[in-house]
Structures are given as C-alpha cells and as structure tokens.
Amino acid sequence: MDKEKWISSLVKRYERPLCSYAFSLLHDFERARDAVQDTFLRLCGQKPEKLKGREAPWLFRVCRNRSLDILRKEEPVCPLSEPQEASLPSEEKTPDEQTAHGDLSQLLPRFLSKLPKNQQEVIRLKFQQQLSYREIAHCTRLSESNVGYLLHTGIKTLRAQMINL
Template sequence: MSASPRVIDPSAVLLRRALTEFEVPLTRFAVSILGDIGRSRDAVQDTFIKLYSQDPKTVEDKVKAWLFTVCRNRCYDILRKENRMTRLEDDGIHALASSTDDPAQLMARTEDREKLDSDLRKLLLMIEELPARQREVMRLKFQADLSYKEIGEALGITISNVGFVVHSAFKKLREAINQTEE
C-alpha cells in the first residue's frame, strides 16, 4: 500500500459523468443522422461502451469532441452496413440543389412540408432544409454547443472551414427569418 492512496478507476467516473452530460445531446445528434430512435440509441450506447474502454488520460481533456466524433462515425457505419445511405445521399444531392436556392423558395418548401403553427418549429425545419454539411455543423454548434475547434475535430475539417460553414448557414437562416417576418 503506497503512502498516499488516491481515487482510482477514472474510467468509470469518466463514463458516469459523460453519461450525465452528453447522453441527450448525443442521442439527438444520432437521430439527426439516422432518422430513427432505435438505431440511434444503439449507436449512443456503443459510443459510451467505447469511451469506457479508452484510457481516460488520453480522452478526458477532449471528451466532448471525442464522443461526437465516435458517435458520428458509428452512425455512418450503421448506415453503410445496412446499405442505407439514402438519407445522406439524398441530402447530398439535395444540398447541391438547395445551396443556391433563394430564401423564399426555401421557406415555401418548408411550409409545404408540414403545417406547423410554431415559429420555432418552422425555424427548425428551415435548419433541416440546409445542405447536409451546414446542417450538421449548425447542430453541433447551436444544439450540442461544441466549439469550432471541437466541430473541426469531429468532422475532420479545419477551424476556419467550420467558421465559414457556420457563417454561411447563419446568414442564410437570418435572411429566411427576415423573409418570413416581412
């Protein structure tokens, strides 16, 4: 027994605290990629299992970015395995088309999609109409509250690229909101 024993097994403590803080944002993020709650839950559980197997020293100072990176990869693995890249690919095509759309068209399509009385729900739909990359970055920034740096790590892009994507999406949404207010 050494002279000054201390708290041991940080792995379990790390898992515990990560669950408390990130279970909900991670599951929401997974749902946004996979589109259904069942598979999203599995992806999130897999992510936490993987976290537990990590050496806490290597992840503890970047847990958030680590979790979102792993969860995202897991989601795309699931999509690939099930040969169901539909949502992603559809969006990819859609993104190309809509990235040049003007805000009025964007809004009109949103309104067609579903009759929703809440402006915030409408705004959420506008966000969901953004190109895939913008949508993902916006969610990580505004819902999961990741920093540009963390988003860059999760998506494998540079910080200034993240800044540019956020800026473009943000600008587009502002225009769309203004359009609806007028």
C-alpha cells in the same frame, strides 16, 4: 480518477446529447441508441487521462463515425420519423400565413431543414451541443475554417429568410 466514475459521469452528461445527435444522422431512435451505446463501449477502452479535456469532441466524433458506419453498413431503410417539416410541405401554411398568426417558432425548423445537410450538421453541433469550432472540426473531420465558413453561410441564409418575412 476512478474509471467507473469517469464513465458514468460522462454517460450522464452526454447520453442525451449524443442520442439526439445520432438521431439527427440516423433518423431512427433504435439505431441512434445503438450508436451511442457503441460509442460509450468504446470509451471504456480509453484511458481517462488520455482524453482529459477533450471528452466531448471525442465522444461526438466516435458517435458520428459509428452512425456513419451503421448507415453505410445497413441497407437503407425508411426513417421511422422524419422531421415533420421535411415530409409534410404541402399541408403546411405558407410563411406568410404563419407570420400572420405570429407563428414564428414554426418557421425556423422549416428554414433549417432546407439548408444543405452539412450546414445543418454544424449548426446543430454548435447550437444544440454548444461545441466550439475546433471541437466541431475534430468531430466532423473538417478544417476549422471550413466549419466557420459553413456556419457562417448557414446563419446568413437563415438570417436573410427571417428578415424577409
């Protein structure tokens, strides 16, 4: 397959998903873009036939490593835009008030943000990127059963909170 075409189709397909994934790790659009650009630049050094069928997990994994590198390498800076639910807890309505207003959609992100980070990450990879357990495992370097466990625990917590309303 023509390599140029291969690259451009993958950029088209994965540019946004990778950007939002990188953003979730870096909390900064600029650096997220850098990480994604680096990921694709590295992709240019790969042989299409070698990655066939596992482009997505490969991209997410490299993107993740790049983001971690950036985090490790750079001096920590205050994220440009934190998820709202994490930064403005006091001014928000209580869950009860929100239910009363039928504002359920506001609650999910709030509960999500309270989950441990590793659960948040696998949930994001699963539901935002629609990756399989195996692909998530490849991306995060966890074992498949570990991914299953984290997802399960995260979902269980979310479910309990939603039901308790």
